[in-house]
Amino acid sequence: MWVPDEAHEAVRDLVRARERAHDALKKARQQLQSFLLRHGRIYPGRTPWTRTHFRWLAAQSFTHPAHHIVLAEYIQAIEDAAVREDRLTKQVAEVTVSWAMAPVVEAYQAMRGIAFIAAVTFVVEIGDIRRFETAPQLMAYLGLVPSESSTGERVKRGGITKAGNRRARRVLIEGAWTYRYPARVSQAIQARLDGLPRSVREIAWKAQIRLCARYRRLITTGKLKTVAVAAIAREMAAFLWAIGQEVSPTAQA
Template sequence: TRKASTLATADEGRDGELRHVGRIGGDLVALDKALRRLIARGHRLHVVYEAGPCGFVIWRHLSARGISCEVVAPSSIPRAPGERIKTDRRDALLLARLARSGDLKAVRVPDVADEAMRDLVRSRDDAVREQRNARFRLKALLLRNGIGYSGRTSWTPAHVRWLASLKLPQPAQQIGFQEYLHSINESTARIARLEQALRDLLPAWALTPIVQALQAMRGVQLIAAITIVAELQDFLRFEHPRQLMAYLGLVPGEHSSGGKRRQHAITKAGNSAARRMLVEVAWHYRHDARVSPIIARRHDQLPKAVTDIAWAAQLRLTAKYKRLAARRVMKTKAVVAVARELAGFVWAIGRE
């Protein structure tokens, strides 16, 4: 069930009256009833609401009824620096006033099919996170009991066989260990099912050509390409690659005044899932530029313009990483810098 919503209106004109209409139920029936009352009083409606856990249901519902509607991101709503009071009533009145003055920027509402694909991608991301957390908990249990793995790499078939052969000294500990192991196996199987579902649904998706084109780039395999496209979807809305970099939160924060220019860590604003995936891909550009046989097979099925962009990305990004490494920049910082420029090449392929 949805919590109650707060409704406020702003009359046209700079000096138009701001009104707090009141609280309404959190369902669409209550919203329709409240809007009908406003229409009956002669109001011409333009509805604005904050993006949140309810998604775009209200936008689609009102748009189907011919009512103008916009969804705005809470992070993009201007607020006074010293404001320390936040209530639903104040937020509703603020939204109404800013919507009237044109100071709000609406977010893009995805197509139903695109949003469904993004939901599936995020389900896989959740399963990966649960698997990682379960692995950490199991390793912590073994560490507390002085049990260490002598092999070089964890979670290989050899490591899994070693885990299956373990027997802890106390029965209670063995039960806890076994439950952690079951959790890991279940999340691993879930990841495999979700990835197979993505592969099965991909041919019918309208954005499949972009997914295929992005795989021309080094480190961008099928799941990475689907994730990036599902999160970004419409590349044409970014007129310049810097807009995409800022949307992904890969640009550095800045606090400059007078003659001093101070830059901080990246803003981490915008889409975190796409940002994480780009950073993962950027690690592949630590190595020398090279077109592997697997990438070469992908290139055979793609336009030359796309493969040229992918090769230019390899040359530029590998050189950038080496240049930063030569300056003894931390590896993680260097990879994030590579990911920022990688977003520009992704933008170019997406628009191509």
């Protein structure tokens, strides 16, 4: 049984606080969108929450003064939530630099679909991945293996069990959607690869080649996108486990 030390718990609390701030921002945006839809206001632009979008919001006019107050309050709530999320994101980045698990966080970012916040969230929730002797153990812990029900000699497989840590599982599910596109090393990924061990870079590229191809193959055979993504997330866990065998926490862990 792995027990996190005081430093790990502290970083985990900070990361979860940032997650709650992110959720609050999403909720504030949803509330504004619901208000606008009730009044038949639909943003004509392509990308929401940009400066152009906020200028469009500020230009909205209503007959009753109360509606202007509501709009202003919703916009202010979004701006406040965005500032808080940004502040906490920066604090997570600052704290992680001197954290014992920093090398692991950096290494995980070699994977497509695992940028900084996803990597640090996975690490604070899972801990030292070397505590899992095999990749299948990690997959089962994350609830990414198919459920099974048996009737006599017949065994029927269902959806994933969704057991274990939901935050770590969500990170992989969200990251798995990026494998819908062909394998390539984007500028963002290339920047994250700089300074990482060659073995880590090779594992990450092998993951891209395999998982992008597997997603296409699953979709071609008629699998639902959500089913394909769950399968990709399961294999992502295996590749993260492999990367975790190549790097170690710093001495103060």
